[in-house]
Amino acid sequence: MTPHEALKRYFGFSGFLDGQESVMDEIVSGRDGLVVMPTGGGKSLCYQLPALCFGGVTLVISPLIALMKDQVDALIARGIPATMINSTVPWAEQKERLDGMRDGTYKLVYVAPERFRAESFLNAVRGANVSLFAVDEAHCLSQWGHDFRPDYLRLGKALEKLGRPQCVALTATATPVVREDIVSVLKLREPFERVSGFSRPNLSLGITAVEKAAHKDERMRAVIAAHKTGIVYCATRKKVEAVSETLASWGVKCIAYHGGLSDSERERAQEVFIQRKADVAVATNAFGMGIDRADVRFVVHYEVPGSVEAYYQEAGRAGRDGEAAVCELLFNYADTRTQEFFIDGANPTPAIIRGIYQYLLNQADKEYEVHRTLDEIAEGADVKNPMSVGSALTVLARGGYIERFDIAGRRTRGTRLLKPDVLARGLQLDEASIGEKDRRDREKLKAMVEMCYARTCRQQWILGYFGEEDARTCGGCDVCRDGGAGESRPPTAEEAMIVKKALSGVARMSRRTPEGWEGRYGRGRIVQMLCGSRSQEILSAGLDKLSTYGLLKERGTGYLNGLMRALSDAGLLETEPGEYPVVSLTATGDRVMRGDVDYRLVWPAADDGPANPGLKDHGFDGGLYSMLRDLRMKIADKEGVPPYVIFGNKTLEAFVLYRPSSEEEALKISGVGVVKAQRYLKPFLDVIKTWKRGR
Template sequence: MTEGVNGRLVKQPLEALKEYFGFGAFLEGQEEVVEKILSGSDGLVVMPTGGGKSLCYQLPALCLRGVTIVVSPLIALMKDQVDALNAKGIPATMINSTLGLAEQRERISRMRSGEFKLVYVAPERFRAEGFVKAIQEVEVALFAVDEAHCLSQWGHDFRPDYMRLGKALERIGRPQCIALTATATSVVREDIMKVLQLQSPFNMMSGFARPNLSLAVTPVEKRTQKYMRIKEVIKKWKTGIIYCATRKRVEEVAEMLYDWGVSCIAYHGGMSDEERERTQNVFISKEADVAIATNAFGMGIDRPDVRFVIHFEVPGSIEAYYQEAGRAGRDGEAAFCELLFNYADTRTQEFFIEGANPSYATVCAVYQHLQNQADGNFEIRETLDQIAQGADVKNAMSVGSALGVLVKNGLIERYDVPGSRVRGTRLLKPDVLTSRIGLDREALEEKEGRDRDKLGAMVELCYARICRQQWIMEYFGEKDASQCGSCDVCMSKFGGELREGDEAEVLILKKALSGVARMSQKTRGKWEGRYGRGRIVQMLVGSKSQEVLKNNLHELSTYGLLKDMGTAYTNELFRGMHEGGLIYTQRGEYPLVTLTPAGERVMFGKSDCKLVWPERYAAESPVTDSSVGMAEVGFDGRLFAQLKELRNEIAKNQGVPPYVVFSNKILEYLTRLRPNSMEAGLRVRGIGEAKAEQYLKPFIELIASYDN
């Protein structure tokens, strides 16, 4: 490429890539995005965390004549990016609320004179009329909206200030615009393009898969179990981030880690801008090993050696979870991500959903209070708590969301008050009565419904027993995603294919269902749960824990029915029953498990079912003849996944269930033993001459190519 659109190109991209970034080639997906931008097209780029998203606009900024404005949601994120660019000799700066008016004017003046190539701007700056007018005098080559999911009300981190950007683009002459985000469903992508009014945009989506991440969901019943897991993970992986849902939990976890002697920092929204910046810099500069933080931490942070990410509670959406998990392993090396799942933690997310989705009545109450309290200039200066108290709204968080709804509908505007942390509110249509504000009630209800669906999908992932990354890829619209081979499901020694059980398995299933029935109650023909899954499993395996004895569960006729199967097997069986529709978890204050009508029919032997059955393991050698002495190499999750894919492909071609070819246990033996010939393969337990003749050869060939 020698010339950009209208002769805007002043430097070749590969030349700039080498000169400023020291790279001789692009990462996957980057080159095509850069070419599209340099051709003059608007566009939307969805690229996973760690995929080199920032370079997609930073490099074109160096190649185009004029200034690139980058809209970024966090001050700490801006500073991190600007410092990194300046260290590379790239003239960049930022404009946000930390600067005085004189300093803002000075930087805008330098923008006009062409001293900067990139200027990071906080979205709230576009509220100021003076700022927008000043930008009109700047030659803007590119308008980049980073973390673009923030402008979609269907996204997981909606920010009302982002809604102004479409109009701001028109005001400054509609420069070329590029929107970038790490996670976005099809609905969010459509919303981004609509709000920004992108002109004939290209739409680029890089693969979401992060093969270096090992994802795990660990069910826990008590907070002490969470701390035990955290201690184990820190001991093994050393450096990482622990995400908590609330400020209170951040401080609690941080205090525990301090007591353990762990070098750590705490980060949350209750800290001042200066405190957050200082704390974040401590972590980035590797002066601390672990960060305990709410979800704002890490957005765009590029510390490459984050080896683990732990979620102390369940996040509110798949988008939030995967973006946060993706902050591990940005150097491409192996990293571990664990979600400590307790269904009761969803209550916190339910509270957040209520706060983010004010009812029509709440919005009206807030608007009426603003009208009642406004001065002669139709302005009011009150904190969210003061507005909540005056409007008689219990959840102060919902007040902020209600104000956002009123801003979006053009009824009010919010502005910064110099020298104060309290923001002002101005009525734009003071003559409009509360009864005539004309809000779209259906849209409010639809957004709340979608937010609840997002939380439901997150819970579904936690219960699912298919490959974690495969599940997430399909959620984001990637069809035929392959198994990762390294998540907790892929690495589990339990689990097989969907099939009818044998006689022994059906008997075990009926015992488990009977246990659920005994710990439920049936009222007017409908089953209602009384206990959670953990307590039912304890009863079935004959636990003598205090909770079991205190509730007299040891006196039930089903007590200890699955004692011989063990807790791990029974938990896996419950997952299979849940996915098979035989039991369900009632949503509410506590996750109570009970029977479905289908589960009742199976329990009484009135119908059959297909499940993903746990495998029953005996203590046996993986080889049929212990005198052979074939050495175990060790379990390799990636090889296991490849063998499983081969097995599934053969089964599909022959029209038989996969377990007919080889069971998961045989695949595990093949993974551990890696036989290098048909003769060696025949020594693997479970492979007879008939199986070997029909199926073994391609597996031996795959193992040989894998080892070489």
């Protein structure tokens, strides 16, 4: 069976989404690989379809029980033999499933990474014909990533013990550094690497500066009232409880979700949200990974996340149906203290690690075991940040000094000393690596704060952070909206034709009734269709067959998002409120489409290069651009941040075109805010001055 045949037979699709086919061709050819594909891009199919083509079983390593359950249930419903093995499955049933895996009963088996702690599990799996080892949410295995999980580090050794089957790693968010780490930890052999676009044009990203909790609540209430269904992310369990109580007092149907709840409580809360019995989930960052609820219309970050990766992954849980969604971050710099506390906890110093190890030596029984909770160890070892204990134990376990084990009948785990003769001062710790991880975690938070202060297109800034240098403006974020306002005017001949094409696209996706037009799709889907998207939503609905499909592809999603808003503001389009906000033509829009009436719009800016800031355009010079780019790289290397954090490519191009000679002139250029000007601008102005003098 080929991937095409499996796609049609089991999933009912006639074609692949953007980027899927080339990935599957590589996997079916037998190569190891790394796949970075945005949320909603179809990552799961990239290993599910090859699994159906291979003779053996595909092991899928997945971090969340709910994510496994959703995927296994969906596969079984399609007639695909699949199962899962995790802590919720009794050992007797696990054994039956392992037997079935060896007998060829299953094509896909989802496994939690912690299963690989047990040698007995590895021995049981060793007897199966593992044709593919798929590591989902692969960013979890990188200590440079935003969601590092130590159990993922066992996967490299597990691959060796299983005879090194073909391996593919998949994730939605990974910087170049994290991608390198994934390849290194898994020891992928001459891997292919596919990085699909990170752009989510249906998301309207916004950052609102707030001074007090009351201001946060006021803004959050407005977002919920406008969009009804969504997720509010909080940094701590305590804040989750407080915010959920506030929402309940407003009469909002909501659930609370955090790590302090039992497994059954978390599962129950998740089911309530997925089954649409609650409109809002208030949660810590664990909630949402792989959650299959497509109609999430908003994501609110009540506090600043610890990294751009975490922010964008969580924001990406909105609008998975391709329709327009709002993502709002309520920013108060004081909230960074919480993230700094988390960073401290995730990066204990060598002295703290040695102190915790000494406590374990002192408390161990004659079996060299310590049965203490993390809080008890923190108190006994006089560690101020209890999070440091778990992190220190991870370092000690990776060094082979201890192992953690489950205690029967208790939720807490025990610690066993493996080298009790080694004294605390004799621990061999990679202090350079410990310090480097701490530095990188702090740089991630610093980049997150930089993004909050930046006054460039939010999505463009984020895409630059992930390595997409030539990303276009999105047209939908708060910065684009603020910068796009201008005077209302009639269209030029070219603009009139663009509007007719856009309105025709809306008409083709609506129904004509005696009362007028009745919308069937939202703005996001309409923009996708006009841009010629190959997304699952477009193909499965047959929208690629419309005569207007791809009609405005050259304009880009950023411009079209802005245009759709302008058409709505001008009364040519209307949006029907509800769970799925659909767009239709108004009577005036119908007449404009037919050329029967004049109109005026506040036109969105075309995304065709740096906007003229009122300075003289001197023309582009490649030599000056190279000098500025080299300077940017030098500063970025010194500070340990991506070059785009300093200034984006479009800003460098504007420096070349307009050659500012002062801070006042430079501040007129998009991408140069007051904070960045104070921090980075002077050396760039000096290079421009030196270059001018040399001319």
